Each structure stands twice: as structure tokens, then as C-alpha cells.
Amino acid sequence: MARIGVLAVSDGRDHVHRRNTGFIRSKVDDFTAALTAAGHDVVTGGLVATNTTATAAARSVAASSVDVTVLYYAVWAFPHFTMLAADATTGPLLLVASTDPTEPGLVGMLAAGGALDQIGRAHTRLWGGPSDPELIAEVGAHASAAAAVGSLRGSTFGRFGGRPMGMNTAVANTDQWMREFGVDVEEIDQYELVRRADSGASGEAVSGRKWLEQHASVHYDGDRLTPELLERQLRLYLAVRDVAAERHLDFSGIKAQPELTEHFATADVAEALLNDPYDWNGPKAVHVTATEADMDGALTMQLMHRITGTPVLFADVRHYHPDRDVWDLCNSGQHATWFAARSEDPAENLAQVHLYPEVFFFPAGGASVQHIAAPGRMTLARLSRLDGEYRLQLVLGDFEAYDERTTEELVSRSTREWPHAFARLDVAPETFLSRFGANHVHAVPGDRRRELRAAAGLMGVRVEEWSR
Incomplete structure (x- = not known):
């Protein structure tokens, strides 16, 4: 959840403000109580009824490192108080009006919003009863989006390797990333991973192998998949984890193809575990890691992860089944094992996981x-x-599950050994295939479109949203 600052803006006439104080406080108290009940950390700045308190209160709230500042209008409010408060904080602004018709809160919000428009200060306007669940959800969505976007600024992406197999959509302009999103890119050669994996702690890799053998189904064939190869993949995971810690990487991408996949081992196990919220040592933080060092894919995943707190799916748009109106989202690399059951218990997820020899x-x-x-x-x-x-x-969209026979028939149409998500999307296939801008797509549970729309607005990014 997010940290939300709340300032209530009032009438600048002393006698009117005195009359309105109780009314304003009752509305603001209900509003902040509802936000707190929704899990947010609320920082209140009191009532603003003078120019000096407008600046002082906004600075005080801003000093608490809030993700978003709410200016609340229960009554008519002098617009220049909003202008001064806005100038005293650089973060995102929400103007929220009470819709109680006994007082002109909407008028106050519109006057303040119009003034902000005149100086080009971006803001979002919302309205409703102070504890209206829809209003609280909307405020929470904007606050979560602001926290996610804010967390990108000053972060570092670790790019292991370069462009994979000529894939232009996997490479972004580092100057543009810094200018638009505040994200730096640390370029790291894959040899560093090979070097560390070759000399890595064998005991840890053995523990990881035994954990996978205990909880997942491991299909050794004595050639493409052996205990030794699985331990090599686990040492690769440990190598990425160690480099990320040493170089303070916030999220990463691994090229893998063709150098690692032809001469060392695939990064599939490493990528799955990095994106999982656990490994054999117990719970851990998700380290968003994109297959094929897909930079825009990793940025999308990091944004979605910061909004939801969950792992984020990475997949190719592999196939469309017109007879079922279902997409097969399938990629040789990273589907975090968490997606197998989306359980807090790793054993429940891993019980659905098979480790097959690579193709x-x-x-x-x-x-x-x-x-x-x-x-x-x-x-x-x-x-x-x-x-x-x-x-x-x-x-x-909706991920779907089928009976064993149907599932086997569907996975065998593409690559049985890879992870699959069968998705029914709220978009016509002609639209999606004609306009989607990459071969990789990303997903999180639930309907999080509201947060993502808000995040895009804060990032200055246009939203292209589809529905039937």
C-alpha cells in the first residue's frame, strides 16, 4: 500500500472557516479513516485556511515522503491556497471533492483545478462521499501507481549481455530511460555469470537441487538434463543474485541466447527463481528478471511488480487457438513457478512444476x-x-485451465516442455496481432488496469487499451 498525504482546504474568511471547521473535519476524518482501513499510511496536514498554512502544511506533508498528496474540498475553498500548497510539493496531486450538496465542495475543487490548469500543473480530480468504496479504491489506485512510478526513479537495471538474436524490441535507449523514467542501466558481460557460476558454492547448488527434486518433478535423461547441469543452472541463479546485491541492481535481464544456451546452460531455472518470492532457503524478495535481456519487458514487469507486490509473468505470444478463442502464452525462459498455483506455499506451486530436459x-x-x-x-x-x-x-483477460487430456493436446501443439498460460483476452485477435508492439507480454493477477492507467499518466506515457 501507499503513503498518502491529506490536506483539507477551506474558506479564507475567518468567520466562514470557523463555521465550517466541524463540517470539514467530519468529512476528512471519515475520508482518512476509510483510507487507513484500506491499508494505506495516511499523513494529515490539518486544515488550510490561510496562505501561510497552505505552504507550511504542504511542506510538512511532503517531508513525510508521501507518494501522493490529496487536497480535499468539503466546502468552497480559496483557490490560491491550492496554488501555494501545490508549489510547496513536487509530488503527484489529487484533488478530491465531497459531493455533499449542503456545501459547495465541488465548486472549490473546480476553481482550484482550473487555477492549476492555468499554470500547467498536472493533477487528477476525484469526487464522492468521503468513505465511498469506489472513491477510496480510486485514490488508492492513484497512490499505488505514484509509489510504483516513484520507485523507478533512481533505480538501476542490470543488463547481462546485449541484444539477443537481433531482437530490436528487447533493446531500449539508455538516455531515454534516464530522461523519462529516471532509470540507469548497468551493462554486465555474461562472462561474469559464467565465471562466478563455475567457481560458485557447490553446497548451495546441491541444496537447491535436492529441494527441487523433493518438491517438483525432475525428469533427468542423462544427457540434456543431469544433476550436474541442474546444479550449474542453480549456480547461475546464485551468481545473478550475488552480482545484483554487489552492484545494487533493482531489476535485471539475461540475454542467454545464444552464448549461454549453446555453451554453458540455459538461464531458465535462474530466471524462474529470481522472479519467485522464495527459494530453498525460504521466503525472499522478488528480483524481476527478464528473459532475453528484454529491457522494455523488464521495465513493464518492474512497474507491475511495484504496483501488485506479486511476481510478473513473462511470456511469448506463442499461438492463438481460433477454435477456443484462447492464446497460448509460452516461452522457454521465465514463468515464475509461483504462477503454477499462485500459492504462498512454495510446495503447492512446485507440485505443479516439471523440470524437463531442454529441447x-x-x-x-x-x-x-x-x-x-x-x-x-x-x-x-x-x-x-x-x-x-x-x-x-x-x-x-482470464487464464484458463482444462482437463488433463485437453491440456496435453494443447501443449503438444507448440512446445510441451515449456511453461504455458492459456489466456482468453478481451481483444479481437485481429486487433492484437496487428497492433501489439512486441513478441513478449506480461501479466499480473486481478484487474489492475486502474493503477496502470494512473502510472502511465504519471510517466507521460500514452495508454492504448483494448476491449471487445
């Missing part, structure tokens, strides 16, 4: 992390570029 694409071998994503409502999104300008492409 012919990857002669170095290793394990492919295979499972079927659990069913449920999902939000799918991707930051992509059109003529150099970022856009957020967004669609709602």
Missing part, C-alpha cells in the same frame, strides 16, 4: 521449467515504443 534449440542443456499457469482474472500489459515514443498497451 533442441539449446544444445548446452539444462532444465526447462514447465507448468501450466493457474486460472484466474489477469491484467496483461507491455510498454513498447511507436516511432520512439513509449505507450502502454493494456488488456484484461
Whole structure:
């Protein structure tokens, strides 16, 4: 959840303010109580009824490192108080009006919003009863989006390797990232991972292998997948984790193809575990990691992770089944094992996971992390570029599960050994295939479109949203 600052703006006439104080406080108290009940950390700045308190209160709230500042209007309020408060804080602004008709709160919000428009100060306007669940959800969505976008600024992306297999959509302009999102890029050669993995702690890798053998189904074949190859993949995971800690990387991407996949081992196991909220040592933080060092994919995933706190799916848009109106989202790399059951218990997720020998694409071998994503409502999104300008492409969908026979028939149509998510999307296939800006797509559970729309607005990114 987010930290939300709240300032109530009042009438500047002393006798009117005195009359209105009780009314304003009752509305603000209900509003802040509802936000707190929703899990947010609320910082209140009191009532603003003079120019000096407008500046002082806004500075005080800003000093508490709030993610968003709410200016609340229960009554008519002098607009210049809003202007002074806005000038005293640089963060996102929400103007929220009470819709109680006994006092002109909407008038106060519109007058303040118009003044902010005149100076070009971005803000969002919301209105409703102070404890209206829809209003509280909307404020929470904007606050969560602000926290997520704010967390990107000053962060560092670790890019292990360069462009994979000529994939232009996996490479972004580092200057543009810093200018628009405040994200730096640390370039790291994959040899550093090989070097560390070759000399890594074998005991830890053995523990990881035994944990996977205990909880998942490991299909050794004595060639493409052996205990030794699986331990090599686990040492690769430990190497990424160690480099990320040493270089203070906030999220990462691993090229893998073709150097690692042809001469060392695939990064599938490493990527799955990095994106999982656990490993054999217990709970851990998710370290968002994109397959094929997909920069815009990783940025999308990091934004979605910061909003939801959950792992984020990374997949190819592999196939569309017209007879079922269902997409097969399938990629040899990263489907975090968490998606197999979306359980807080790792054993429940891993019980659905198979580690199969890698297919012919990857002669170095290793394990492919295979499972079927659990069913449920999902939000799918991707930051992509059109003529150099970022856009957020967004669609709602449902992951589906089928009986064993149907599932086997569907996975066998593409690559059985890879992870699959069967998705029914709220978009016509002609629209999606004609306009989607990459081969990789990303997903999180639930309907999180509201937060993602708000985040795009704060990032200055156009939203391209689809629905039937």
C-alpha cells in the first residue's frame, strides 16, 4: 500500500472557516479513516485556511515522503491556497471533492483545478462521499501507481549481455530511460555469470537441487538434463543474485541466447527463481528478471511488480487457438513457478512444476521449467515504443485451465516442455496481432488496469487499451 498525504482546504474568511471547521473535519476524518482501513499510511496536514498554512502544511506533508498528496474540498475553498500548497510539493496531486450538496465542495475543487490548469500543473480530480468504496479504491489506485512510478526513479537495471538474436524490441535507449523514467542501466558481460557460476558454492547448488527434486518433478535423461547441469543452472541463479546485491541492481535481464544456451546452460531455472518470492532457503524478495535481456519487458514487469507486490509473468505470444478463442502464452525462459498455483506455499506451486530436459534449440542443456499457469482474472500489459515514443498497451483477460487430456493436446501443439498460460483476452485477435508492439507480454493477477492507467499518466506515457 501507499503513503498518502491529506490536506483539507477551506474558506479564507475567518468567520466562514470557523463555521465550517466541524463540517470539514467530519468529512476528512471519515475520508482518512476509510483510507487507513484500506491499508494505506495516511499523513494529515490539518486544515488550510490561510496562505501561510497552505505552504507550511504542504511542506510538512511532503517531508513525510508521501507518494501522493490529496487536497480535499468539503466546502468552497480559496483557490490560491491550492496554488501555494501545490508549489510547496513536487509530488503527484489529487484533488478530491465531497459531493455533499449542503456545501459547495465541488465548486472549490473546480476553481482550484482550473487555477492549476492555468499554470500547467498536472493533477487528477476525484469526487464522492468521503468513505465511498469506489472513491477510496480510486485514490488508492492513484497512490499505488505514484509509489510504483516513484520507485523507478533512481533505480538501476542490470543488463547481462546485449541484444539477443537481433531482437530490436528487447533493446531500449539508455538516455531515454534516464530522461523519462529516471532509470540507469548497468551493462554486465555474461562472462561474469559464467565465471562466478563455475567457481560458485557447490553446497548451495546441491541444496537447491535436492529441494527441487523433493518438491517438483525432475525428469533427468542423462544427457540434456543431469544433476550436474541442474546444479550449474542453480549456480547461475546464485551468481545473478550475488552480482545484483554487489552492484545494487533493482531489476535485471539475461540475454542467454545464444552464448549461454549453446555453451554453458540455459538461464531458465535462474530466471524462474529470481522472479519467485522464495527459494530453498525460504521466503525472499522478488528480483524481476527478464528473459532475453528484454529491457522494455523488464521495465513493464518492474512497474507491475511495484504496483501488485506479486511476481510478473513473462511470456511469448506463442499461438492463438481460433477454435477456443484462447492464446497460448509460452516461452522457454521465465514463468515464475509461483504462477503454477499462485500459492504462498512454495510446495503447492512446485507440485505443479516439471523440470524437463531442454529441447533442441539449446544444445548446452539444462532444465526447462514447465507448468501450466493457474486460472484466474489477469491484467496483461507491455510498454513498447511507436516511432520512439513509449505507450502502454493494456488488456484484461482470464487464464484458463482444462482437463488433463485437453491440456496435453494443447501443449503438444507448440512446445510441451515449456511453461504455458492459456489466456482468453478481451481483444479481437485481429486487433492484437496487428497492433501489439512486441513478441513478449506480461501479466499480473486481478484487474489492475486502474493503477496502470494512473502510472502511465504519471510517466507521460500514452495508454492504448483494448476491449471487445
